[in-house]
Amino acid sequence: MRLLVLGTGGMANSHAEHFAAIDGVELVGAVDVDPARVAAFAAHHGIAHTFPTLDAAIAWGAFDAATNVTPDRIHHPTTLALLAAGKHVLCEKPLAETYAKADEMARAAEASGLVTMVNLTYRNVAPLQKARELVLTGAIGRVRHIEASYLQSWLVSKAWGDWTTQSQWLWRLSTRHGSNGVLGDVGIHILDFASYGSGSDVETIFARTKAFDKAPDNRIGEYNLDANDSFTMTAEFSNGALGVIHASRWATGHLNELRLRMHGDKGALEVIHTTEGSTLRGCLGDDVENAVWRAIDAGVVPTNYQRFVEAVRAGRPVEPGFRHAAELQKVLDLALAAEKERCELAVQAAAEPKTSHG
Structure with missing residues (x-):
């Protein structure tokens, strides 16, 4: 599985480390609006491609799934863009800042047929x-x-x-x-x-x-x-x-x-x-x-990261999903x-x- 890391702040390091430890997962790209931060993150985790915007990464397209580690208010627009591009998504919690936005994301996920999961880490x-x-x-x-x-x-x-x-x-x-x-x-x-x-x-x-x-x-x-x-x-x-x-x-x-x-x-x-x-x-x-x-x-x-990867490989739904997170919101x-x-x-x-x- 080729994985894109969206957002390279503190929590992204944990995502990168966990995913890199799973056999068959390759970290292929990283996205951040801060050029210095994304460059340092990519160098630290051995990621070959960096992008200043998600649009640029989607235009490149050489990834199967993304882990969304952006700030809370950015989850909604970026996740919808990833789903529209046909990419599986693991999104950090909360799914969105409001139920209305979270519900829209859950509906998009259900319609897409893609594997979507929310990283409620204490599972x-x-x-x-x-x-x-x-x-x-x-x-x-x-x-x-x-x-x-x-x-x-x-x-x-x-x-x-x-x-x-x-x-x-x-x-x-x-x-x-x-x-x-x-x-x-x-x-x-x-x-x-x-x-x-x-x-x-x-x-x-x-x-x-x-x-x-x-x-x-x-x-x-x-x-x-x-x-x-x-x-x-x-x-x-x-x-x-x-x-x-x-x-x-x-x-x-x-x-x-x-x-x-x-x-x-x-x-x-x-x-x-x-x-x-x-x-x-x-x-x-x-x-x-x-x-x-x-x-x-x-x-x-198993960790959420492991279960997400297995779900993508098997092409099956996995919990906690977007609908569950929307109901919590x-x-x-x-x-x-x-x-x-x-x-x-x-x-x-x-x-x-x-x-x-x-």
Whole structure:
């Protein structure tokens, strides 16, 4: 498979490294509007061809698939162009900034017959996959309560760099630069973590978001720091469970941690994923009486990159697909509406949200 890398910022290096490690995958081209950045990226990864625009790369055409690692607001136009050119696409999350755009992308993907996938990276976490299997086989009975959190601390510490001076972080804090804040950035991850792990979709939500003061007049250079830094959400799932979902960039002491707890009427499970690794614990069977938790071996699972390549080779669909990501984006859009309207909202099949409780 000949692969084009679209966008050569920080995350693109991870994509390039993972794809290059797969037998039969050749990185043949890279695209970026910054000539110095794309040249350095291509040199580092041994990529022969570079392009200043996607149009130029499509005109060249000597690639089978593309991995789209552009900023969030660029996903929509570039992915549609790639699909129109007959190229398979792995797109970074979120699929788009709004449900309307994400739905358009999902419809285009469905009509194209091409392999399309969204890089919800935490599908690579084996304990999450094992937890889902246990839930679906009834190991914890009927799920009653779900807790999910995504905690980061890059607004507190400089472990990942200095957000006050680096554009790769500043754009994430500015709605004018296409960011929907922590809700849009990692909200899709924790929503997928919770719904996929529990094998159940979100049906109704109530959400609150907040952008904290971070600089004089909340502005640094061209960046107006108005995107939300934290969100909390209560949700009811299609399996009847009640859930609490939250995320923050102010979570001091947590570089990057996802946690999912699922409590059923016969047992409970806990998945924790951090930069140091992943774990799965269960309180099952006779252990329920005395609240004893034991580690569960989750084995290993293929990465999204491996599954995308295999799907392209086999010519079959693969999850998480564009439609799934679009439905998650609908929930995120509703979260912003719930914050504005101060009411619970129902997730409907239609694009327009409907108030369930005013």
